[in-house]
Amino acid sequence: MSAVRCVDLCKTYRQGDQDIKALDHVNLEITSGDFVCLSAPSGGGKTTLLNAIGGLDTPDSGEVYVAGQRIDNLSKSDLADLRLRKIGFVFQAYNLIPVLTARENIEFVMQVQGVPASERREKSLAILHEVGLETLEDRRPAKMSGGQQQRVAVARAIVSRPELVLADEPTANLDSKTAGELMELFTALNERHNSTFIIATHDQHIMTYAKRLIRMLDGRIVEDIDQRAA
Amino acid sequence: MHIVLRLAWRNLWRQPRRTWLTTGAMVFCNILLVFMMSMQFGMYGMMIDNTLQIFTGHLQVQAPGYKDEQKMRQVVPNILPLANTIRAELQSKAVAARGRTFVLASSEERSYGVMVYGVEPEFEQNVSNIPGLVRDGRYLRDHDAAEIVIGSILARNLRVDIGDEMTLLGGGADGSFAAAVVDVVGIFTSGVTAIDRNIAEIPLGLFQETFSMRGAGHQIVVVGEDLDEVPLLQMRVQSVLPAGSELQVLDWDTLQPGLRQVIQADMSSSFFMYFVLVVLVSFSVLNTQLMSVLERTREFGIVMALGLKPGKLGGLIMLETALMGMMGVVLGAFAGALFTSWFTTNGLAIPGMEEMAAQFNLPAKMYPRVNLLTLLAGPGIVFVFTMLAAIYPALRLRWQNPVEAMRVA
Numbered sequence: 105m106s107a108v109r110c111v112d113l114c115k116t117y118r119q120g121d122q123d124i125k126a127l128d129h130v131n132l133e134i135t136s137g138d139f140v141c142l143s144a145p146s147g148g149g150k151t152t153l154l155n156a157i158g159g160l161d162t163p164d165s166g167e168v169y170v171a172g173q174r175i176d177n178l179s180k181s182d183l184a185d186l187r188l189r190k191i192g193f194v195f196q197a198y199n200l201i202p203v204l205t206a207r208e209n210i211e212f213v214m215q216v217q218g219v220p221a222s223e224r225r226e227k228s229l230a231i232l233h234e235v236g237l238e239t240l241e242d243r244r245p246a247k248m249s250g251g252q253q254q255r256v257a258v259a260r261a262i263v264s265r266p267e268l269v270l271a272d273e274p275t276a277n278l279d280s281k282t283a284g285e286l287m288e289l290f291t292a293l294n295e296r297h298n299s300t301f302i303i304a305t306h307d308q309h310i311m312t313y314a315k316r317l318i319r320m321l322d323g324r325i326v327e328d329i330d331q332r333a334a
Numbered sequence: 335m336h337i338v339l340r341l342a343w344r345n346l347w348r349q350p351r352r353t354w355l356t357t358g359a360m361v362f363c364n365i366l367l368v369f370m371m372s373m374q375f376g377m378y379g380m381m382i383d384n385t386l387q388i389f390t391g392h393l394q395v396q397a398p399g400y401k402d403e404q405k406m407r408q409v410v411p412n413i414l415p416l417a418n419t420i421r422a423e424l425q426s427k428a429v430a431a432r433g434r435t436f437v438l439a440s441s442e443e444r445s446y447g448v449m450v451y452g453v454e455p456e457f458e459q460n461v462s463n464i465p466g467l468v469r470d471g472r473y474l475r476d477h478d479a480a481e482i483v484i485g486s487i488l489a490r491n492l493r494v495d496i497g498d499e500m501t502l503l504g505g506g507a508d509g510s511f512a513a514a515v516v517d518v519v520g521i522f523t524s525g526v527t528a529i530d531r532n533i534a535e536i537p538l539g540l541f542q543e544t545f546s547m548r549g550a551g552h553q554i555v556v557v558g559e560d561l562d563e564v565p566l567l568q569m570r571v572q573s574v575l576p577a578g579s580e581l582q583v584l585d586w587d588t589l590q591p592g593l594r595q596v597i598q599a600d601m602s603s604s605f606f607m608y609f610v611l612v613v614l615v616s617f618s619v620l621n622t623q624l625m626s627v628l629e630r631t632r633e634f635g636i637v638m639a640l641g642l643k644p645g646k647l648g649g650l651i652m653l654e655t656a657l658m659g660m661m662g663v664v665l666g667a668f669a670g671a672l673f674t675s676w677f678t679t680n681g682l683a684i685p686g687m688e689e690m691a692a693q694f695n696l697p698a699k700m701y702p703r704v705n706l707l708t709l710l711a712g713p714g715i716v717f718v719f720t721m722l723a724a725i726y727p728a729l730r731l732r733w734q735n736p737v738e739a740m741r742v743a
């Protein structure tokens with residue numbers, strides 16, 4: 105089954121009197137449970153593509169399907185609901201609400217999702233355990249390392265078992281050792297929960313964790329490699 | 335505590351100084367409002383009390399039409415028994431019957447037009463200040479004695495003193511010619527020129543006899559514990575009037591319509607000032623919440639990307655504002671009550687006011703009156719305006735796009 109399907113996606117930005125093709129006729133299908141790395145040099149269109157898949161931004165033309173549902177024509181409010189219930193996000197940095205503790209950050213999103221209080225507590229503790237942060241549940245982001253903060257963000261993204269997890273350069277602010285640990289966490293979660301992961305990066309080392317590697321350049325897909333075979 | 339409430343509360347204290355400054359502005363405004371409103375109501379109360387205590391009382395029983403025409407024959411018949419009945423019904427001594435007419439008062443040397451009141455010497459002191467304002471001589475004692483008490487300016491004008499004789503000339507209720515000779519037994523000074531110059535009091539018995547009243551009078555004055563009690567008193571007095579009688583029970587507001595007008599004019603001018611104060615405070619709230627929203631653009635972008643709708647974020651801003659406003663209300667009302675209640679016991683002397691106070695028959699010190707209205711009206715309005723001021727910052731989030739918000743460094 106396909107988790108994500110993009111048909112002929114185009115997105116053009118105007119900068120001054122120049123048109124920049126951030127997405128240039130992108131066609132893409134990602135199967136459920138896959139672990140995909142999206143790699144491109146800076147400005148290659150990674151963020152634009154992830155935003156289109158995640159319903160954060162609408163393409164100029166083309167179609168986007170998530171879990172078989174067409175999403176590029178949904179209203180803002182429906183898109184917000186889709187993101188809330190079906191997609192987990194991890195961004196590059198400052199993912200967390202600074203005044204809430206690790207556990208509260210996770211519970212807050214569950215609260216918005218409408219998860220009952222007792223279940224929230226149970227699930228947030230379990231997920232913190234799973235990402236190896238059970239001792240930090242009452243710490244606020246300012247008192248955690250960058251890697252720990254990203255782990256909390258990952259925990260928050262997957263706590264409600266979304267079908268799709270999108271991470272936009274989640275390791276960009278981490279040293280290579282911590283980055284590797286975070287990727288191992290992603291891999292483990294992918295195998296355990298069978299969620300689909302799409303991770304944007306321009307870090308060569310990170311790409312080695314992917315089952316499938318998609319390279320982009322100037323808004324076009326230039327290479328698509330199945331790394332399982334290797 | 336609910337997690338959203340916790341979030342709102344902690345967000346407030348991200349910038350403690352700013353939150354305290356804004357709350358401080360609200361608290362200050364609230365203290366000022368509580369104090370000024372209490373002062374205002376204290377002053378109104380005093381104005382009313384002092385004006386009504388001289389003469390008018392809280393209620394009067396009169397014949398229909400008497401208030402406007404004041405004809406001698408528009409009488410309350412059998413006035414003494416009726417006054418007794420009312421005293422019994424209200425279980426109060428602050429009920430007194432009066433007759434009232436215009437006469438020419440003459441001494442050996444001069445004559446002046448004077449409003450002469452026939453009063454019940456034993457009860458008049460319970461409804462009027464004048465008996466207590468007698469500085470020379472004494473007040474009336476006997477129901478039928480040929481005695482008179484006059485104002486100090488009148489005494490000066492007529493050149494009479496205690497023990498001197500005066501002649502009163504006027505018309506009786508039946509249209510006959512009326513005259514009496516009385517001894518001056520007391521001279522009062524109220525400080526109000528119109529009263530000290532124009533008023534004289536004689537015993538009601540003498541009044542009825544002189545002016546052919548046949549047991550009638552013109553008004554029964556009733557004074558209650560306080561103004562709030564007046565409507566109830568009015569009903570009770572009404573209930574004991576003789577069946578089929580056309581007599582009316584008029585309240586102070588009807589008897590002295592000018593008083594309410596003065597108060598209303600004063601209120602509207604001061605409410606304009608309060609309004610300006612409240613608007614200034616709301617702008618400070620608007621500024622604070624706008625800044626606090628702008629600072630968190632990136633953070634809001636991320637939670638919106640996660641699927642939180644702008645309306646919910648707007649709700650968070652309103653909740654944060656409500657918490658801040660609540661602190662302003664509670665601290666402001668509390669501090670305002672403390673501050674004001676010090677003056678309710680000690681009074682506030684306004685320098686240079688003594689002269690004016692005397693002229694308007696006000697005491698030289700002002701005593702604010704704190705009640706639920708003066709305590710909560712100001713802070714309540716500040717709270718409402720605070721919430722109104724937060725609407726714009728909260729609504730702004732609606733136009734915020736998460737992708738753009740997250741690009742903000």
Ligand SMILES: Nc1ncnc2c1ncn2[C@@H]1O[C@H](COP(=O)(O)OP(=O)(O)OP(=O)(O)O)[C@@H](O)[C@H]1O
Pocket residue numbers: 117118119124125126144145146147148149150151152153306
């Ligand atoms: N809001 C925007 N306005 C104008 N141009 C934009 C906007 N967003 C993206 N672009 C342009 O579109 C192109 C693709 O941008 P995108 O952010 O998708 O690249 P990226 O691969 O994520 O780069 P990076 O590694 O720097 O994050 C870039 O040339 C960028 O300058």
Ligand SMILES: [Mg+2]
Pocket residue numbers: 150151152272
């Ligand atoms: Mg990017």
